[in-house]
Amino acid sequence: xxxxxxxxxxxxxxxxxxxxxxxxxxxxxxxxxxxxxxxxxxxxxxxxxxxxxxxxxxxxxxxxxxxxxxxxxxxxxxxxxxxxxxxxxxxxxxxxxxxxxxxxxxxxxxxxxxx
Amino acid sequence: xxxxxxxxxxxxxxxxxxxxxxxxxxxxxxxxxxxxxxxxxxxxxxxxxxxxxxxxxxxxxxxxxxxxxxxxxxxxxxxxxxxxxxxxxxxxxxxxxxxxxxxxxxxxxxxxxxx
Numbered sequence: 001x002x003x004x005x006x007x008x009x010x011x012x013x014x015x016x017x018x019x020x021x022x023x024x025x026x027x028x029x030x031x032x033x034x035x036x037x038x039x040x041x042x043x044x045x046x047x048x049x050x051x052x053x054x055x056x057x058x059x060x061x062x063x064x065x066x067x068x069x070x071x072x073x074x075x076x077x078x079x080x081x082x083x084x085x086x087x088x089x090x091x092x093x094x095x096x097x098x099x100x101x102x103x104x105x106x107x108x109x110x111x112x113x114x115x
Numbered sequence: 116x117x118x119x120x121x122x123x124x125x126x127x128x129x130x131x132x133x134x135x136x137x138x139x140x141x142x143x144x145x146x147x148x149x150x151x152x153x154x155x156x157x158x159x160x161x162x163x164x165x166x167x168x169x170x171x172x173x174x175x176x177x178x179x180x181x182x183x184x185x186x187x188x189x190x191x192x193x194x195x196x197x198x199x200x201x202x203x204x205x206x207x208x209x210x211x212x213x214x215x216x217x218x219x220x221x222x223x224x225x226x227x228x229x230x
Contacts, residue, residue, distance in 0.1 A: 042220025043159065043218070058217075102206075
């Protein structure tokens with residue numbers, strides 16, 4: 001297994017357009033997380049899946065954001081009507097199980113620039 | 116959630132030891148101390164974690180103060196590849212840090228390594 005992969009790695013879009021990012025977690029990892037990171041800041045939690053169920057959403061996840069994990073494997077994050085403030089790195093992480101010793105494995109991220 | 120305080124930046128010389136401090140004066144008895152690092156243009160990666168006792172692994176050592184209000188990540192011989200932002204994160208054994216296991220990142224310490 002090569003780790004968590006994310007596509008695309010970079011995306012440039014115009015304000016008002018919709019964008020979709022994909023995350024492929026490590027095989028058999030049942031937990032999947034999305035984070036957002038802006039320049040100079042640490043990553044911020046957006047949402048989390050246990051298998052196909054979306055169990056938690058941050059208040060950062062506005063109505064324009066939607067995430068899915070239809071078969072409990074890969075996940076997609078869609079942003080509708082993008083705004084310049086959405087420009088950030090979007091990171092995906094997966095883990096095999098929860099618990100205090102849970103290690104999260106991060107992908108390389110998708111860098112979004114909204115013009 | 117308990118918060119951590121880290122210096123914004125530190126410098127080290129190559130092949131010398133590096134001690135990265137973290138203060139967590141409001142740590143609770145059920146909080147584990149985790150460290151992640153983020154190399155340039157990559158997602159964060161797990162480094163080490165501990166509860167009360169000092170811990171060693173192939174990447175680093177973690178020294179935890181007796182009162183657990185502070186900890187230090189030790190890189191025994193810094194290399195240029197260790198230049199990264201290092202995050203100290205507390206994870207509650209009952210709530211797994213955030214609402215459902217998400218990591219709560221601060222700004223971290225940016226480590227520069229000089230050849």
